[in-house]
Amino acid sequence: MSDSLAQRMMHNPVFSQVYEHMWRPTFTRLFSLGGTGTADFDRALTAYLTRPGDRLVLDVACGPGNYTRRIAEGLTGDGRCVGVDYSPPMLSQAARTNRTDRTMYIRADGHALPFADNTFDTVTCLAALYLIPDPLPVIDELVRVTRTGGEVVIFTSVRTDLTSFPGVVAAAGSAGYRIFDRHEIVDRLRAAGVDHVEQTITGQGQYVLGTKSPLTPSADRIPRSVRQNSR
Template sequence: MTSVAQRLMGNPAFSQIYERLWRPVFTRGFSLGGSQTLDYDRALRAYLARPGERLVLDVACGPGNYSRDAASGLTGDGRYVGLDFSASMLEQAQRDHRDDRIAYVRGDAHRLPVPDASFDTVMCLAALYLIPDPLPVLDEMARVVKPGGELIVFTSVRSSIAAVPGADLVAGLSGLRIFGRRELLDRFDDLGMTHVEQTITGVGQYVHARRPRV
């Protein structure tokens, strides 16, 4: 059965609402009304915009919320590729983010249509909690990142409010998944990732990891 979230992501009108209104409000909600998530988000955007010749893959990129930041500092042959399953989201991204270094591809995050070890940065931001069977997506991200490259994820995490009876039922009906505190960390450990760091902001978590150099 298709979830509410999945149906919304395929709606052309929702792609504009998601980018301009719903996502910023929802991001603040991860901090339970505070500013921690927004503060970390600003720091992440600055980090993504640092100068360098990198190949960046943005898994489930939506309408391109991070496209401009991730592409702005790229040099040499650096390129940003945004991948999403929703055609309407990609159409919105292509309209809003035109740049020679930016490209968009429609594809399934469970079977990324790119070769092994081909990207320096592979990220999935504010999307993993919407993807059915999400943990194999981390496996694919680890497959396509280069040795020495980085994985960056922002998603939900269980906290005291998320543990309230009934929260899992509401999340399940809406299609939003609430991850356990160790769930992503353990998966990255199993994949052999190193320097795995987790920052929790309310009911959100940022996880950064690296693939070991050969």
């Protein structure tokens, strides 16, 4: 199957350069349509993610590292934020513009994250699942690499009154943009072993936060040597 328009954009060097300061703010405003304050919620989420702490965070589908860097800025001690993306132009942009002592960037597919089970304190996947042709297995991967008791944070699309108009879902789909049913993300997180799932729908987007259940198996955390090489 050929790449969708959305996927092709993610691999375009010019798009990766304008993404953080032009495309993302515009898209956030578009997401606010028909609701109150996706942009406000985005600020609240950023404040939540950047709270101080010695945490190991994974930002899946990090794009040019716009959130990776912001998350890393709040970390203390050995805290690091690892950004993963499969687009070389996005990662080059991240390395150029959002690199700090507490960030590292790795090229990988969200379907097969190169980390052991139960590694990260927090795993985020923001504004990306709707672009991924087979997104639900990626949710399983997010949960797999989150440590027991750790948190998973997702921002993505959701079906609303506005997007339920006939033809909207199909038209979006033909450009490579998926609109999730209301329970799809929450149900998949629960099935993968996430508890206390909190879903906030605002405008055309949903923010979903959950905690990995202690009933899922635990394994070693990321080795210290990896943390020390994270520059």
